[in-house]
């Protein structure tokens with residue numbers, strides 16, 4: 001494992017989880033069934049249960065013989081995510097789940113119910129190698145990449161919880177996914193795209209969710225942002241900018257020394273042009289660090305005229321950090337400067353703060 005404080009793009013491969021049905025596309029599932037000595041159409045049946053009906057326990061798949069169910073369960077349905085702890089707030093409308101993975105690594109997901117949607121914030125890596133000093137996940141360093149099935153499994157478990165009726169709201173499944181949990185999703189690109197396909201591909205191949213409801217949030221890995229633009233999916237892209245100038249951004253988002261602000265924004269505009277989707281710029285407001293009026297004006301100047309929207313995040317407290325959220329007056333002045341320049345801006349709610357489930361607070365601490 002890399003030492004905390006080190007920037008890591010390549011994740012260690014140790015501890016890779018066993019293969020799972022959800023790692024495979026339909027062709028792969030057919031091949032897997034044939035390799036098990038089963039007819040290829042078992043792949044279609046298994047997929048209807050798993051993705052269509054969210055029946056993750058093969059013992060309920062009554063159109064397969066008990067022997068075939070066992071074979072499939074043994075080979076393709078290992079337990080990848082074990083819930084260790086659930087914490088909730090907002091009268092149960094926000095739930096944070098801590099998962100233990102097969103090798104003991106821990107990750108978190110957060111489920112948030114709204115009037116018209118259920119959003120799940122998922123993790124793409126155990127830990128994170130990007131080392132942003134204001135983020136709790138960044139402080140522990142990167143343990144490993146999650147597999148496709150470990151990522152999509154969080155959404156399936158979330159949807160099962162929503163459907164069970166234990167979770168308030170009008171929807172019966174997770175409708176939106178944001179890759180804003182632990183990890184840098186674009187540093188785990190292959191597994192990320194596999195998971196996104198499992199989510200958006202139509203039933204029975206996948207869950208049949210809308211790509212427009214899926215947000216990929218990145219520190220700004222420019223080559224991967226450009227690759228994402230070639231995928232032909234109208235995903236929402238969020239860029240964690242946090243500063244409009246390289247001098248400050250080098251310290252807040254250390255990968256900026258490799259991919260500076262101008263290159264990150266060029267890649268963002270390329271994404272918007274290619275997909276027609278408005279890019280979100282994430283900006284955590286940190287008192288006396290990045291919340292000055294001149295920075296708001298510089299930010300507005302760099303964004304004006306593009307298909308963009310700014311999401312200001314009041315800094316969430318993290319252990320051991322002296323930084324705090326901006327003064328409300330400074331926050332309002334920041335908003336006004338952007339609005340005055342014609343740049344659309346919203347301030348994100350701090351859902352989950354009391355349970356350390358808000359942005360930058362996920363650290364998978366063991367009780």
Ligand code: SAH
Nearest residue numbers: 135180183184217218240282315316359360
């Ligand atoms: N690695 C990805 C996704 C994870 S974090 C990324 O950086 O985009 C999701 C968002 O929360 C990012 O914009 C991140 O910068 C922000 N964030 C991290 N720590 C935070 C904190 N303490 N308070 C508010 N936002 C924070």
